[in-house]
Amino acid sequence: MEKVASEGLPKKDFENVAEYYRQQKKQIEKHFEMRRLYLLQQRLNKLIEFPRQRSDLTFSNYIKEKTGYKIDIFESLQIRVEEIIKENQIKNKGQLNDIAIILNVYKQQSFDQGKIDILKNLILNYFKKIKKPSKL
Numbered sequence: 001m002e003k004v005a006s007e008g009l010p011k012k013d014f015e016n017v018a019e020y021y022r023q024q025k026k027q028i029e030k031h032f033e034m035r036r037l038y039l040l041q042q043r044l045n046k047l048i049e050f051p052r053q054r055s056d057l058t059f060s061n062y063i064k065e066k067t068g069y070k071i072d073i074f075e076s077l078q079i080r081v082e083e084i085i086k087e088n089q090i091k092n093k094g095q096l097n098d099i100a101i102i103l104n105v106y107k108q109q110s111f112d113q114g115k116i117d118i119l120k121n122l123i124l125n126y127f128k129k130i131k132k133p134s135k136l
Helices: 011-033 037-053 058-067 075-087 093-108 113-131
Strands: none
Touching: 011 037, 075 093, 075 113, 093 113
16 A cells, blocks of 8 residues: 555545545635635634644644734633633633643743642642532
């Protein structure tokens, strides 16, 4: 089976993946031409979800390099985290996930240690709260 050297994939699989992304590009261009902003926003959110979950700081640079547009994939997440900090508690697993992602981002950027400590304390308090034995 012939391999594509740069990808380590069989050539047929690589061609299938490439075709999938060509179709995605056509669909996005069609949405743009028809001014379907909502669909474009949904598509962008799906594209940035994986790099955001991995706390990938290089993704924004890649987008800037390839498109000329600056996109902060953590902006909405930072807004949600600020609200959690104001409330001084994590209420659910979704909020815990948001805090964990931003904490990883802040650690990679040598961010304000005070803010990092606040996030760590929120996480510790969350786990203390959920570990309390229930009274029967």
